[in-house]
Amino acid sequence: xxxxxxxxxxxxxxxxxxxxxVLSHLPGAEVVFVAxxxxxxxxxxxxxxxxxxxxxxxxxxxxxxxxxGGPGQNAHMDDGPVLEWLLAVDAHTTWTTSVCTGSLxxxxxxxxxxxxxxxxxxxxxxxxxxxAHPVEDQRVVVDGxxxxxAGVSAGLDMALDLAGRIAGDxxxxxxxxxxxxDPRPPYQAGSxxxxxxxxxxxxxxxxxxxxT
Amino acid sequence: xxxxxxxxxxxxxxxxxxxxxVLSHLPGAEVVFVAxxxxxxxxxxxxxxxxxxxxxxxxxxxxxxxxxGGPGQNAHMDDGPVLEWLLAVDAHTTWTTSVCTGSLxxxxxxxxxxxxxxxxxxxxxxxxxxxAHPVEDQRVVVDGxxxxxAGVSAGLDMALDLAGRIAGDxxxxxxxxxxxxDPRPPYQAGSxxxxxxxxxxxxxxxxxxxxT
Numbered sequence: 001x002x003x004x005x006x007x008x009x010x011x012x013x014x015x016x017x018x019x020x021x022v023l024s025h026l027p028g029a030e031v032v033f034v035a036x037x038x039x040x041x042x043x044x045x046x047x048x049x050x051x052x053x054x055x056x057x058x059x060x061x062x063x064x065x066x067x068x069g070g071p072g073q074n075a076h077m078d079d080g081p082v083l084e085w086l087l088a089v090d091a092h093t094t095w096t097t098s099v100c101t102g103s104l105x106x107x108x109x110x111x112x113x114x115x116x117x118x119x120x121x122x123x124x125x126x127x128x129x130x131x132a133h134p135v136e137d138q139r140v141v142v143d144g145x146x147x148x149x150a151g152v153s154a155g156l157d158m159a160l161d162l163a164g165r166i167a168g169d170x171x172x173x174x175x176x177x178x179x180x181x182d183p184r185p186p187y188q189a190g191s192x193x194x195x196x197x198x199x200x201x202x203x204x205x206x207x208x209x210x211x212t
Numbered sequence: 213x214x215x216x217x218x219x220x221x222x223x224x225x226x227x228x229x230x231x232x233x234v235l236s237h238l239p240g241a242e243v244v245f246v247a248x249x250x251x252x253x254x255x256x257x258x259x260x261x262x263x264x265x266x267x268x269x270x271x272x273x274x275x276x277x278x279x280x281g282g283p284g285q286n287a288h289m290d291d292g293p294v295l296e297w298l299l300a301v302d303a304h305t306t307w308t309t310s311v312c313t314g315s316l317x318x319x320x321x322x323x324x325x326x327x328x329x330x331x332x333x334x335x336x337x338x339x340x341x342x343x344a345h346p347v348e349d350q351r352v353v354v355d356g357x358x359x360x361x362a363g364v365s366a367g368l369d370m371a372l373d374l375a376g377r378i379a380g381d382x383x384x385x386x387x388x389x390x391x392x393x394d395p396r397p398p399y400q401a402g403s404x405x406x407x408x409x410x411x412x413x414x415x416x417x418x419x420x421x422x423x424t
Contacts, residue, residue, distance in 0.1 A: 014233040014391065017260070021226040021364065024257045031259045040252070040263050045236045047243045048229070051252050051261035100392075121392060139396045151392025152233065156365065161398045173401035173411050178422065179226065180312075180333060180363025182402030183395035184351045186373045189385035190394030199385050210390065 001166075003031045004062035004089070006102075007041040007052045008082065010072025014152050015099040016050065019066050022159035025175045026167050034059045036081055044070045056085040061092050064162075068155070069100025069120060071212050076105060083109045095145050095162060099155035101211065103148040107132045115143040120151035121192050122207050137193075153190075156181065213378075215243045216274035216301070218314075219253040219264045220294065222284025226364050227311040228262065231278050234371035237387045238379050246271045248293055256282045268297040273304050276374075280367070281312025281332060283424050288317060295321045307357050307374060311367035313423065315360040319344045327355040332363035333404050334419050349405075365402075368393065 003023050005016050016033070024031045035041050035052035042049050067086070076082040086109040090096050098106050103119040106112050107130035117132040118124070118141045127134040135141045139154045140161050149158035160181070164172035189195035203210065215235050217228050228245070236243045247253050247264035254261050279298070288294040298321040302308050310318050315331040318324050319342035329344040330336070330353045339346040347353045351366045352373050361370035372393070376384035401407035415422065 012233065013229045017225050017229040020260060021224065024259060031257075033260070045243075047236060047265070048232060048245070049263035049265075051263065053259070053261075139392075139394065140398075151390070153368065153391045153393040153395065157396050157398060164398060169399065170408075170411060173399045173407060174415060176397060176399055176401040177404070177407045177411055177415055178363075179365045180351075180402060181365040181395075181397055182351065182406065183365065183393075183397065184369050185388060185393055185395065186352075186369060186376060187381065187385045187388055189388040190392055192389070194394065195385060195389045196382075199382060199389055203386060203389055 002062045003064045004059045005066045007035040008072045010044040011068045012070035013043045015068030018155035019159035064095040067098040067102035069102040073101045077108045097147040099149045100151045117148040214274045215276045216271045217278045219247040220284045222256040223280050224282035225255045227280030230367035231371035276307040279310040279314035281314040285313045289320045309359040311361045312363045329360040
């Protein structure tokens with residue numbers, strides 16, 4: 001099973017590495033990081049570089065695609081090699097998935113038309129104009145073979161969900177135990193429904209800076 | 213505030229990237245990945261390479277150090293440049309921290325002598341012989357300036373805890389909301405105390421393969 005994780009400049013590192021460290025433990029999984037050009041790809045902050053081992057043309061038939069988010073997603077929303085690649089590989093995938101604003105790329109490629117999907121809570125309004133049905137109260141949304149996760153850390157929950165669907169519950173549970181994923185956030189601030197109102201309002205007011 | 217994240221061959225990617233994507237959002241934070249030699253560093257699985265921008269000799273006075281775990285930690289438990297660097301920079305840090313089996317490196321450097329600490333649940337027996345007091349039932353253990361996290365994903369909880377201590381609760385909460393860290397694991401299998409018995413036993417029986 002080949003798993004392709006897309007990288008692009010100014011991606012969010014955890015969007016890619018969370019699912020990676022789950023899915024790479026699936027039996028028979030071969031994970032490849034892919035970008036327009038092979039080589040180091042810089043993240044949104046500028047201090048992290050993850051190496052893409054393959055260019056888009058080197059990965060033609062992945063079984064599973066993961067599209068991370070990050071402000072760099074905006075540069076690929078119009079026709080171009082990234083959307084072309086997504087369309088082409090999706091014709092053969094078993095699962096086409098995204099984390100955070102990665103779902104906006106899937107939607108821009110036309111892959112989420114009429115489908116239920118999610119994205120980072122700050123970007124949820126951008127799904128409907130791209131033809132998808134936004135779902136606000138789920139961290140992981142499954143519609144057929146399209147699986148979209150909410151912001152950043154939701155990629156971990158999505159990948160474990162996928163691991164169970166692909167390899168069965170015991171395999172997914174063993175991966176979760178290996179990652180000791182028994183989360184205990186020190187605050188109840190991970191969702192706009194639970195975070196203090198002023199924190200939510202502040203992030204909303206900085207929405208454009210965060211997303212672009 | 214300079215934050216140095218140590219990389220070594222066969223590290224666990226999420227151990228490093230989880231804390232990175234929290235701490236890099238702290239006001240004034242400058243994060244640098246550091247390894248024995250600058251350049252790409254391969255993870256435990258072999259399909260991920262993260263770039264170390266600096267060599268050990270380039271980072272002499274970080275304010276905060278994060279040591280990830282992964283089976284590659286074993287290669288650095290005896291005297292050598294990694295332990296020497298940890299000892300040298302620890303003399304000046306405000307916080308010296310680890311995720312997963314990274315705490316074994318801190319302990320091997322003598323930094324956890326007589327201190328409470330944790331590590332991946334499969335490695336917890338290795339702390340006492342190195343002079344630390346193992347704590348089994350906490351994801352994040354703070355003893356003075358030494359902060360150790362349990363396995364892999366516990367680095368996220370540790371980094372949010374640290375963010376609050378360093379910059380105050382509202383900053384940490386805003387980071388948590390930005391990462392939409394409102395975890396909903398699909399299984400209750402993230403700890404040996406909650407996972408199905410046969411899954412725990414199976415991982416225990418493969419302990420040496422997983423840890424080395």
